[in-house]
Amino acid sequence: MNIGDYxxxxxxxxxxxGVLTVEEEKKVETMCNNYPxxxxxxxxxxxxxxxxxxxxxxxxxDELRIKIWQAVKKIWEEKS
Known part of the structure; x- marks a missing residue:
């Protein structure tokens, strides 16, 4: 087997x-042990x-923080 292709x-x-089967995971781990x-x-x-x-x-x-502060500001302005 060509390592580059692998x-x-x-x-x-x-x-x-984490989408491999247990057998495929073991094969990868074996390849890692055998090929640096x-x-x-x-x-x-x-x-x-x-x-x-x-x-x-x-x-x-950051995006979430901005949205939260915008919502808080809107509520604050509506109550004022």
Whole structure:
């Protein structure tokens, strides 16, 4: 098996997202143990997903905070 093809197959992304069967997960884990390049790529994917999630959650928090304050301001103005 060509390691480059395995890495680009999408199986590692599916592993990170938790959509693989138990057997497929074990195969990925075996590949990581046998091939450092696969393990490294999996690490990079996990870090990228974590960074993306962190960035998106910050954006969402800011957006939510703005919407909440707009709603509070509207209620305050209606009561005044």
């Amino acid at each position: 890495i680009t197959s999408g199986i590692l992304q599916d592993y990170c997202l 390049a696969v393990a490294n790529e999996l690490l990079l994917l996990r870090q990228s997903l974590e960074k993306y999630a962190d960035n998106e959650s910050i954006w969402r928090r």
